[in-house]
Amino acid sequence: MLRxxxxxxxxxxxxxxxxxxRRAPSEIVAAAPAGEWVAIPxxxxxxxxxxxxxxxxxxxxxxxxxxxxxxQGWVGNIRKLAAAHWWDGLSINRVQDNYVVQWGDANAxxxxxxxxxxxxxxxxxxxxxxxxxxxxxxxxxxxxxxxxEDRQPVDAYSxxxxxxxxxxxxxxxxxxxxxxxxxxxxxxxxxxPDTGSGAELYTVVGHAPRxxxxxxxxxxxxxxxxxxxxxxPRGTLPLGFYAKAEQRVPIVSIRLASELPAxxxxxxxxxxxxxxxxxxxxxxxxxxxxxxxxxxxxxxxxCNVPVPVRRVD
Amino acid sequence: MLRxxxxxxxxxxxxxxxxxxRRAPSEIVAAAPAGEWVAIPxxxxxxxxxxxxxxxxxxxxxxxxxxxxxxQGWVGNIRKLAAAHWWDGLSINRVQDNYVVQWGDANAxxxxxxxxxxxxxxxxxxxxxxxxxxxxxxxxxxxxxxxxEDRQPVDAYSxxxxxxxxxxxxxxxxxxxxxxxxxxxxxxxxxxPDTGSGAELYTVVGHAPRxxxxxxxxxxxxxxxxxxxxxxPRGTLPLGFYAKAEQRVPIVSIRLASELPAxxxxxxxxxxxxxxxxxxxxxxxxxxxxxxxxxxxxxxxxCNVPVPVRRVD
Numbered sequence: 138m139l140r141x142x143x144x145x146x147x148x149x150x151x152x153x154x155x156x157x158x159r160r161a162p163s164e165i166v167a168a169a170p171a172g173e174w175v176a177i178p179x180x181x182x183x184x185x186x187x188x189x190x191x192x193x194x195x196x197x198x199x200x201x202x203x204x205x206x207x208x209q210g211w212v213g214n215i216r217k218l219a220a221a222h223w224w225d226g227l228s229i230n231r232v233q234d235n236y237v238v239q240w241g242d243a244n245a246x247x248x249x250x251x252x253x254x255x256x257x258x259x260x261x262x263x264x265x266x267x268x269x270x271x272x273x274x275x276x277x278x279x280x281x282x283x284x285x286e287d288r289q290p291v292d293a294y295s296x297x298x299x300x301x302x303x304x305x306x307x308x309x310x311x312x313x314x315x316x317x318x319x320x321x322x323x324x325x326x327x328x329x330p331d332t333g334s335g336a337e338l339y340t341v342v343g344h345a346p347r348x349x350x351x352x353x354x355x356x357x358x359x360x361x362x363x364x365x366x367x368x369x370p371r372g373t374l375p376l377g378f379y380a381k382a383e384q385r386v387p388i389v390s391i392r393l394a395s396e397l398p399a400x401x402x403x404x405x406x407x408x409x410x411x412x413x414x415x416x417x418x419x420x421x422x423x424x425x426x427x428x429x430x431x432x433x434x435x436x437x438x439x440c441n442v443p444v445p446v447r448r449v450d
Numbered sequence: 451m452l453r454x455x456x457x458x459x460x461x462x463x464x465x466x467x468x469x470x471x472r473r474a475p476s477e478i479v480a481a482a483p484a485g486e487w488v489a490i491p492x493x494x495x496x497x498x499x500x501x502x503x504x505x506x507x508x509x510x511x512x513x514x515x516x517x518x519x520x521x522q523g524w525v526g527n528i529r530k531l532a533a534a535h536w537w538d539g540l541s542i543n544r545v546q547d548n549y550v551v552q553w554g555d556a557n558a559x560x561x562x563x564x565x566x567x568x569x570x571x572x573x574x575x576x577x578x579x580x581x582x583x584x585x586x587x588x589x590x591x592x593x594x595x596x597x598x599e600d601r602q603p604v605d606a607y608s609x610x611x612x613x614x615x616x617x618x619x620x621x622x623x624x625x626x627x628x629x630x631x632x633x634x635x636x637x638x639x640x641x642x643p644d645t646g647s648g649a650e651l652y653t654v655v656g657h658a659p660r661x662x663x664x665x666x667x668x669x670x671x672x673x674x675x676x677x678x679x680x681x682x683p684r685g686t687l688p689l690g691f692y693a694k695a696e697q698r699v700p701i702v703s704i705r706l707a708s709e710l711p712a713x714x715x716x717x718x719x720x721x722x723x724x725x726x727x728x729x730x731x732x733x734x735x736x737x738x739x740x741x742x743x744x745x746x747x748x749x750x751x752x753c754n755v756p757v758p759v760r761r762v763d
Contacts, residue, residue, distance in 0.1 A: 191504070234677045235632050263744060291606040293736075293749035319548050319657045329744045344632045344657050344754060348738050348747045364547045364684040371677040423606075425661050431576060431642045434661045436606035438751065441657065 161427040162418050166445045169414035174406040174447070175303060177201055182394035182403060183219060183357070185240075187229070187365060188387040196386075198362035199394075199403055200322055201446070203355060204302065206268045207315050210261030211324050211354045214335035219393045221255040223336065228385035229369065233377025235343030238366040239325055241336050243385060254336055261332050266351045267312040291436060294347040298439040300410035300419070305439050307350060315355040318345045318440035320363050324354040342367040345440040360405055360446045408445040418445065474740040475731050479758045482727035487719035487760070488616060490514055495707035495716060496532060496670065498553075500542070500678060501700040509699075511675035512707075512716055513635055513653075514759070516668060517615060519581045520628050523574030524637050524667045527648035532706045534568040536649065541698035542682065546690025548656030551679040552638055554649050556698060571647050578645070579664045580625040604749060607660040611752040613723035613732070618752050620663060628668040631658045631753035633676050637667040655680040658753040673718055673759045721758040731758065 158165065181204070187196035202212050218224065224241070231239035244250035292298050295307035298316075305316045317323065322340045326333030332354060340359050359366070369386065372379040379385050394402045408415050422442045424433035471478065494517070500509035515525050531537065537554070544552035557563035605611050608620035611629075618629045628634070631654065638650030645667060653672050672679070682699060685692040692698050707715045721728050735755045737746035 232681075234680055291604060293604040293751045294747050328741055345751075347754065348735070348743070348750065350747065351745045352738075352743050367547055368545075368681050368683055370681055422661070425665075428641055430661075430665050432664045434607050434663065437661065438606045438658075441660065 157424070157426055158417050158421060159426040160417075160421065161425070162421040164427075165414055165418045165421055166408060169408055169412065169418075169445075173409050173412035173414050175409050176449075177360075177405045177407060177446075179394040179397075179402045179404075182360075182405065183215070183391060184394050184397065184403065185224075185362075185391045186389040188389055190365075196362065196365040198365055199360050199405070200357045201360045201405070202357040203304070203315060207304075208265065208324075208354045208356050210259045210265050211333070211335040211356050214258045214261075215338075215356060216393060217255055217257060218334075218336055219391055220396070222390065222392075223252070223255055224388050224391040227252070227388050229366070229388070230372075230385055231339070231376060231378045232342075232366075232369045232372050234371045236341070236346060236377065237323075237339040238342050238369060239337065239339035240388060241325065241338060243382070245337055254334060258334050258336075260334075261354065263330060263332055265332070266354060267314040270308055270311050270313045292439060294350060300415070300442070300444065303407040303410055303444050305442075305444065307439070314351050316345070316439060317341055317347050317349045317353075317355065318358075318443065319343070320359045320443075321355050322357040322359060323349065324356055326353060340366055345438075361403070361448065404449040406447055406449055408447075410444060415445075418442075470737070470739055471730050471734060472739040473730075473734065474738070475734040477740075478727055478731045478734055479721060482721055482725065482731075482758075486722050486725035486727050488722050489762075490673075490718045490720060490759075492707040492710075492715045492717075495673075495718070496528070496704060497707050497710065497716065498537075498675075498704045499702040501702055503678075509675065509678040511678055512673050512718070513670045514673045514718070515670040516617070516628060520617075521578065521637075521667045521669050523572045523578050524646070524648040524669050527571045527574075528651075528669060529706060530568055530570060531647075531649055532704055533709070535703065535705075536565070536568055537701050537704040540565070540701050542679070542701070543685075543698055544652070544689060544691045545655075545679075545682045545684050547684045549654070549659060549690065550636075550652040551655050551682060552650065552652035553701060554638065554651060556695070558650055567647060567649055571649075573647075574645050574667070576643060576645055579667060580627040583621055583624050583626045605752060607663060613728070613755070613757065616720040616723055616757050618755075618757065620752065627664050629658070629752060630654055630660050630662045630666075630668065631671075631756065632656070633672045633756075634668050635670040635672060636662065637669055639666060653679055658751075660753075674716070674761060717762040719760055719762055721760075723757060728758075731755075 181202045183200040183202060185198040189195055227242050229238060229240040230243045242252045292307060295309045297308040299306045305318055306313045307316050319341050322338055324333035324335050325337030325339055335356065371377055374380050419442050423437035424435060426433060494515045496513040496515060498511040502508055540555050542551060542553040543556045555565045605620060608622045610621040612619045618631055619626045620629050633653060635651055635653045637646035637648050638652055639646030648669065684690055687693050732755050736750035737748060739746060
């Protein structure tokens with residue numbers, strides 16, 4: 138029996154039941170009407186400018202921060218760190234193949250050498266790794282368009298998956314949490330109960346390391362320029378740290394886009410995960426009917442249904 | 451309820467039931483006794499030597515070919531192509547972020563310019579993408595140590611997963627097939643019913659594109675040097691093809707290791723997927739109990755339980 142992943146069950150809407158859409162996922166996204174796209178506020182965008190590459194090409198990476206109610210303690214810290222220009226002059230310190238690229242203070246482990254953090258950063262509790270699914274105070278139940286708790290689980294890491302307001306969530310036992318898919322940005326930390334301040338960040342550049350879910354805070358995702366991170370030379374020390382200081386790519390600056398002059402603020406939109414086009418796109422990701430394919434899979438894991446994001450110029 | 455992925459149910463052996471192993475997966479693998487490692491024959495290794503990088507560093511990628519009964523029509527072609535030194539002087543032509551790196555003849559699409567293939571290559575049928583699970587002639591049933599058909603599915607792409615003789619398989623409806631995990635090597639092809647000759651190859655350098663399973667032949671996996679592919683600059687044309695010929699990394703040679711002088715033959719072993727250490731390793735991948743983790747996932751998707759491979763010098 139071919140099965141649908143829980144996240145894809147919204148496909149069973151009348152509009153879709155009529156006849157299968159044979160377009161490729163990219164074609165469905167390209168044809169989505171303007172009204173199905175949602176603008177991402179400049180205040181939710183973090184613009185990381187790296188030193189140019191060896192050929193002088195610019196390298197800019199844009200990150201979208203997680204919305205409430207997820208990870209807001211760390212997201213608040215990151216806003217403060219960006220406002221303090223704290224990352225400027227620091228570097229990318231770790232590139233581990235099929236895992237993560239990490240940036241921040243290369244001397245963070247050395248108390249004598251570590252760069253002083255700005256004042257007022259929150260110390261966030263481990264309990265903030267998840268959010269109560271039910272309940273009116275801080276829960277996300279009311280904001281979900283559909284509840285798939287009655288579906289068979291096909292995610293090895295949770296009992297339920299959702300696309301929710303442009304993000305991917307997993308849930309179990311009344312809690313929901315963001316998911317370590319490719320391009321997601323998380324908070325480096327020491328041994329528990331430390332949860333990290335947000336000063337040391339990483340992004341996923343390999344197969345989704347889902348075992349990190351609920352063990353590390355996720356604070357956003359790279360929406361443009363991830364190739365400037367994923368194509369960096371791998372570090373040769375344990376965990377992919379670079380052996381020599383000169384191998385580290387310098388960070389010129391990290392800014393909230395809302396702090397940039399208006400003309401320099403990048404503008405992005407995501408495809409509403411509650412839209413008809415998104416439902417068709419998700420269905421097509423799980424059931425490729427375009428001419429290259431001979432056998433639709435009949436399902437998709439949640440990280441293989443990323444939320445489409447586009448630059449608006 | 452925390453669940454085990456089907457591939458991990460061999461953990462429910464008496465030895466493991468006694469007390470949880472709190473070591474990290476890497477520690478379990480490092481401590482595995484010599485008798486649990488299986489030598490990979492030189493005749494199953496493909497050694498791809500790329501041109502040195504800009505700093506003159508050598509770049510060698512080693513691929514282990516799929517064993518019978520999987521994909522043997524294409525694997526046979528690849529042996530012939532390597533014996534004919536067909537790839538020598540060709541190049542890496544496509545690097546698509548979070549997807550694949552592809553190599554072969556940059557002019558393959560142009561009949562007038564394409565490099566002539568060696569004679570005697572098989573034209574392989576689409577039916578060879580899978581193998582009958584049951585049956586004495588070509589089936590794999592007798593060689594599986596355990597059958598998990600009775601388990602709840604947690605794979606969105608199949609009803610069953612296995613680790614089998616050092617490889618990852620998925621199965622459904624009496625058939626089994628290899629899986630598009632990170633580092634797997636597949637056969638580029640044109641539109642169906644073409645299945646590709648094996649002359650155009652790719653490897654996965656992102657989240658497992660499982661929708662390609664049973665739609666494209668998988669012929670092996672990169673076991674060393676994947677960083678020489680995954681860290682290449684991404685191509686800027688559609689599908690990640692390079693815009694300029696000079697961006698393509700030249701292939702110096704691709705050889706079966708068994709054709710190399712004995713002293714130059716690389717030696718590798720994999721951790722027997724039927725061993726006690728592998729069972730402990732797989733359990734630890736699904737249930738991280740080492741000190742960094744606060745909450746074991748209780749499961750793992752099959753691509754997050756890669757088979758350990760080591761170089762023996």
